[in-house]
Amino acid sequence: xxxxxxxxxxxxxxxLHDEADAQRRLIRDRVASLADEAPGPEAWPHHMxxxxxxxxxxxxxxxxxxxxxxGARQVVEFGSSFGVSTIYLAAGLRDNGHxxxxxxxxVGEKAETARTNLAxxxxxxxxxxRTGDARTTLADPGGLVDLLLLDGGPGLYLDILQLLMxxxxxxxxxxxxxxxxxxxxxxxxxxxxRDPDNGFVSNSITLxxxxxxxxxxxxx
Ligand SMILES: C[S@@+](CC[C@H](N)C(=O)[O-])C[C@H]1O[C@@H](n2cnc3c(N)ncnc32)[C@H](O)[C@@H]1O
Numbered sequence: 001x002x003x004x005x006x007x008x009x010x011x012x013x014x015x016l017h018d019e020a021d022a023q024r025r026l027i028r029d030r031v032a033s034l035a036d037e038a039p040g041p042e043a044w045p046h047h048m049x050x051x052x053x054x055x056x057x058x059x060x061x062x063x064x065x066x067x068x069x070x071g072a073r074q075v076v077e078f079g080s081s082f083g084v085s086t087i088y089l090a091a092g093l094r095d096n097g098h099x100x101x102x103x104x105x106x107v108g109e110k111a112e113t114a115r116t117n118l119a120x121x122x123x124x125x126x127x128x129x130r131t132g133d134a135r136t137t138l139a140d141p142g143g144l145v146d147l148l149l150l151d152g153g154p155g156l157y158l159d160i161l162q163l164l165m166x167x168x169x170x171x172x173x174x175x176x177x178x179x180x181x182x183x184x185x186x187x188x189x190x191x192x193x194r195d196p197d198n199g200f201v202s203n204s205i206t207l208x209x210x211x212x213x214x215x216x217x218x219x220x
Contacts, residue, residue, distance in 0.1 A: 003091035004064055009121045013060070016084050016117065020052035027051050041155060049107045054084035055151065055177060056208040063149065066173055067092025072146035073099035078134045078160045079152025080105040083114030083127075089149065090123040101127045102141045104134035104152070135159055144169040150176040157189045165199070168216040174200070180210030187212075196220065 003009050030048065039047055055063065067075065067089055073096070075089050080103035093099035105111035111131040118124045130137035134152055138160065145167045150157045157176055168174075179187045181204065186194065193202040193214045202214035 001095045003095050003123075004061065004088070006091075006122075009087065009091055009123070012117065012121050013057075013084070013087060016052065016082065016087075017054065017057055020054045020084070023051050027053070041153075044153070045106050049110060052082050052084060054081060055088070059177065059207045059211065060085060060088040062207060062211075063088040063175065064092045066147060066175065067099075068095060070146055070171075070173060071096055074141065074143050074145050075099065075101040075147045075149070076138060076141045076145050076164060077101055077103040077149045077151065078138065078156070079150070080114045080129050081110055081151075083117040083129070085149060085151060086114060086118060086127055086129070087121050087123060089147070090118060090121075090126040093126045094123060099126060099146075102138065103127060103129040104137050105129060105131060106133050106152075135163065139163060141167055143167075144172075146172055148172065148174045150174065151178075154178055154187070154189055158192060161193075165216070170216065170218050172216040174212075174214040174216065176212040176214070177208065178210060179204065179212040 034047055063085060077086060080086050086101055086103050089101045105114060108131050111129050114129050118127045145164055146169060148164060150160060179190050181187055190212050192198055193200045199219040200214040200216055202212060205211050205213045
């Protein structure tokens with residue numbers, strides 16, 4: 001079974017990606033105007049509340065593949081937005097025959113729309129989206145985590161990862177979007193997960209300009 005080929009899922013994903021693509025110019029304008037206003041990091045998500053900012057289609061398929069390849073049951077997501085990545089993850093869980101994605105979204109209206117989209121895809125039985133700051137809402141995901149997606153802003157990735165590290169099962173996969181090394185310098189998040197003393201084996205993969213793929217093998 002491949003739920004990505006299910007018309008309810010495929011048609012919805014096609015529409016959501018198209019709507020997100022159509023926002024690119026508006027996003028550039030908003031980011032430029034926010035550069036002048038310089039809102040603090042806590043206010044930033046609320047200024048961007050109308051924008052999808054989703055994973056790419058390729059990243060989405062990669063998330064689905066990873067859920068299937070690992071037989072994941074328990075998936076956690078930092079940054080659900082309107083639920084695009086959540087749909088790919090939940091589709092994989094449905095096809096695995098078990099499991100739940102615990103999503104998180106700090107903007108209430110976005111979380112509500114994500115729930116509506118998951119229901120429209122027929123995948124709401126595999127999803128719980130928690131509204132609020134993920135540093136609090138993800139503190140207890142319930143059970144061991146097989147896959148963690150970090151997509152809520154790289155400035156908080158280490159906080160969320162360290163919050164969830166005690167909950168990672170050995171072999172758990174952590175996928176972090178928007179991690180791009182600058183020249184010879186690794187991104188600070190990448191430097192940390194690539195340090196063997198921290199218990200991960202990690203590589204950059206070529207998806208949407210930089211995605212870090214890490215596997216938890218446990219502290220040495
Ligand atoms: C890049 S978007 C996520 C896109 C989503 N994964 C998708 O593929 O559709 C980042 C989202 O993280 C949310 N966010 C930012 N900081 C957060 C926090 N501390 N807790 C929960 N969500 C947060 C933002 O509101 C935004 O919707």
